[in-house]
Amino acid sequence: MSNYAIETVGLNYNFGAQAVVKNLSLQVPKGSIYGFLGPNGAGKTTTIKILLNLLQSPSDQVFIFGKEINSNRIASLKRMGSLVEQPAIYGHLTGKENLLNRCILLGIRKSKCAEMLSLVGLTDAANKKAGKYSLGMKQRLGIALALISDPELLLLDEPTNGLDPNGIIEIRNLMIDLTAKHGKTILVSSHLLAEIERTATHVGIINKGELLFQGTIGALQDLSKPAVKIETDHQEKAISILKNEGIETTPIDELTFSIAYIDKAAMGKINTLLVNNGVSVYSISKERKDLENLFLDITSKN
Amino acid sequence: MRSLYISYISEFYKSRKTLAFWAAIILPVLICGLIAVGYYFNAEKVLKYNYPGMVLWGQYSGASLGVMGMLILPFYVMFMAFSVNNIEHKNDTWKTLFAQPLNKLSIYAAKYLYAVVLLFICLLLFAFLTFTSGYILQMLVPKYTFNDYNPFLVLSKYYTKLFLASLGILSVQFVFSLIWSDFLKPMGIGFVGIIGGIITANVGWAYAYLIPYSAPTLALRITRVSKNAKPEDFPIFTQEIWVSLAVAAAMFIIGYFILLKRNIK
Numbered sequence: 001m002s003n004y005a006i007e008t009v010g011l012n013y014n015f016g017a018q019a020v021v022k023n024l025s026l027q028v029p030k031g032s033i034y035g036f037l038g039p040n041g042a043g044k045t046t047t048i049k050i051l052l053n054l055l056q057s058p059s060d061q062v063f064i065f066g067k068e069i070n071s072n073r074i075a076s077l078k079r080m081g082s083l084v085e086q087p088a089i090y091g092h093l094t095g096k097e098n099l100l101n102r103c104i105l106l107g108i109r110k111s112k113c114a115e116m117l118s119l120v121g122l123t124d125a126a127n128k129k130a131g132k133y134s135l136g137m138k139q140r141l142g143i144a145l146a147l148i149s150d151p152e153l154l155l156l157d158e159p160t161n162g163l164d165p166n167g168i169i170e171i172r173n174l175m176i177d178l179t180a181k182h183g184k185t186i187l188v189s190s191h192l193l194a195e196i197e198r199t200a201t202h203v204g205i206i207n208k209g210e211l212l213f214q215g216t217i218g219a220l221q222d223l224s225k226p227a228v229k230i231e232t233d234h235q236e237k238a239i240s241i242l243k244n245e246g247i248e249t250t251p252i253d254e255l256t257f258s259i260a261y262i263d264k265a266a267m268g269k270i271n272t273l274l275v276n277n278g279v280s281v282y283s284i285s286k287e288r289k290d291l292e293n294l295f296l297d298i299t300s301k302n
Numbered sequence: 303m304r305s306l307y308i309s310y311i312s313e314f315y316k317s318r319k320t321l322a323f324w325a326a327i328i329l330p331v332l333i334c335g336l337i338a339v340g341y342y343f344n345a346e347k348v349l350k351y352n353y354p355g356m357v358l359w360g361q362y363s364g365a366s367l368g369v370m371g372m373l374i375l376p377f378y379v380m381f382m383a384f385s386v387n388n389i390e391h392k393n394d395t396w397k398t399l400f401a402q403p404l405n406k407l408s409i410y411a412a413k414y415l416y417a418v419v420l421l422f423i424c425l426l427l428f429a430f431l432t433f434t435s436g437y438i439l440q441m442l443v444p445k446y447t448f449n450d451y452n453p454f455l456v457l458s459k460y461y462t463k464l465f466l467a468s469l470g471i472l473s474v475q476f477v478f479s480l481i482w483s484d485f486l487k488p489m490g491i492g493f494v495g496i497i498g499g500i501i502t503a504n505v506g507w508a509y510a511y512l513i514p515y516s517a518p519t520l521a522l523r524i525t526r527v528s529k530n531a532k533p534e535d536f537p538i539f540t541q542e543i544w545v546s547l548a549v550a551a552a553m554f555i556i557g558y559f560i561l562l563k564r565n566i567k
Binding site: 088089107 | 308312320389393394397398400403405
């Protein structure tokens with residue numbers, strides 16, 4: 001039995017001559033919140049559509065709970081709930097009717113609707129036409145639709161799109177709740193790292209169809225090693241002093257450069273060394289690249 | 303089979319608030335109602351002609367068949383085929399529909415079946431209302447001769463034929479509406495098709511029966527000719543009906559492959 005809820009093996013997908021997904025090997029562990037990150041147009045939605053078999057993948061490249069998707073389409077979809085792009089809801093039906101319609105399609109008891117409506121905070125708007133919902137309400141209804149079948153695996157494509165800060169926090173808590181208490185697996189796509197940084201246990205970063213990073217959120221943080229930024233009155237002299245001590249420097253601009261951070265004592269020693277050699281140190285500080293910059297770094301490199 | 307059934311139920315559920323659904327009920331009620339009201343208030347005029355029962359039924363049912371069969375029915379069929387698919391285009395719900403654990407063919411077939419059933423309901427109501435309103439008129443205006451002839455068989459055959467003749471147009475329009483999400487293209491083509499169909503059928507072009515859009519007109523015309531002899535003795539399965547059925551079957555299959563293909567984009 002596979003430990004992955006989703007696994008793609010060297011997945012390729014083209015729209016005509018244009019390769020949208022290149023050699024993608026996603027591994028989404030069961031029970032994780034997998035942040036699927038990438039700038040707009042990176043191939044996230046295409047990948048999610050492939051995972052839902054809305055786009056036909058080559059055989060033996062996509063596995064849902066260890067089963068090949070093309071030959072197990074219905075069985076796989078039974079275990080999945082999804083929200084792709086903007087929520088697809090029938091505008092002429094009320095929120096409740098949209099859920100009831102889904103109950104009919106999935107053969108679920110209709111009492112589930114009220115439960116879902118209260119879960120996403122739409123009980124008061126249950127009998128309002130969904131076409132008149134605000135974007136945030138539509139998004140909530142979309143999430144309710146994805147959750148109604150109580151699926152083991154949720155694919156959420158930018159679920160916080162259009163939500164206000166409160167709504168974003170609610171969705172975040174809901175995702176944590178679903179994985180922690182109910183053992184669900186969630187793949188959530190976003191173009192903002194900050195948005196899922198706090199919830200995701202695993203991260204995959206995609207750009208131009210290629211997976212640039214995949215691992216736990218901790219592994220991503222480890223990638224961003226802290227540095228010591230030093231500003232002096234005499235850059236060249238300072239650099240040569242440190243070079244003699246075997247310390248590597250990276251110039252940032254004319255007055256500042258950085259070195260690798262070891263610990264506070266080492267920072268103090270370097271300061272003393274420079275001052276004793278006649279260099280005035282204007283500032284010396286520890287800097288950590290935040291994940292957002294790291295994300296930008298990773299995605300802009302390719 | 304279960305997939306097909308629940309998709310079909312869902313189609314009903316989704317569209318029960320749409321105009322296409324209600325039109326299937328309102329159209330026959332409105333047209334038959336207006337004609338019946340006309341026959342009630344103008345009873346004296348009609349009675350002057352001293353029609354025997356059979357001819358009176360012919361005049362009476364011909365009024366709704368003529369208005370409806372030639373023009374309103376083809377347009378309704380066009381509109382309905384559009385509406386059934388547009389519900390998904392408009393709401394961008396094709397993707398959710400196909401992300402459900404349901405057989406793709408079932409989802410498609412349920413839509414098609416739903417359109418066919420709506421058409422059936424509409425025509426059934428026409429036949430039923432024509433039949434019952436005739437007898438109600440008889441009760442209200444005892445001088446009428448509706449009681450002298452039982453039009454059940456001839457009406458059933460008329461409307462069965464009209465139903466079969468409309469399946470071709472329905473299927474062609476269904477596929478057009480599947481391909482195009484806008485209103486104008488399928489409706490524009492359909493409009494031209496219907497006008498062309500009526501013209502080719504009426505000028506008696508030898509190959510008119512090959513055009514699905516001519517089928518309802520042809521179906522009505524042939525029945526009218528043979529009605530003078532023995533009313534219920536006309537064949538249902540004439541050339542244009544076979545063409546209509548063949549077109550319907552072909553379009554049903556083509557539509558499915560178009561839908562599969564369209565999804566890949």
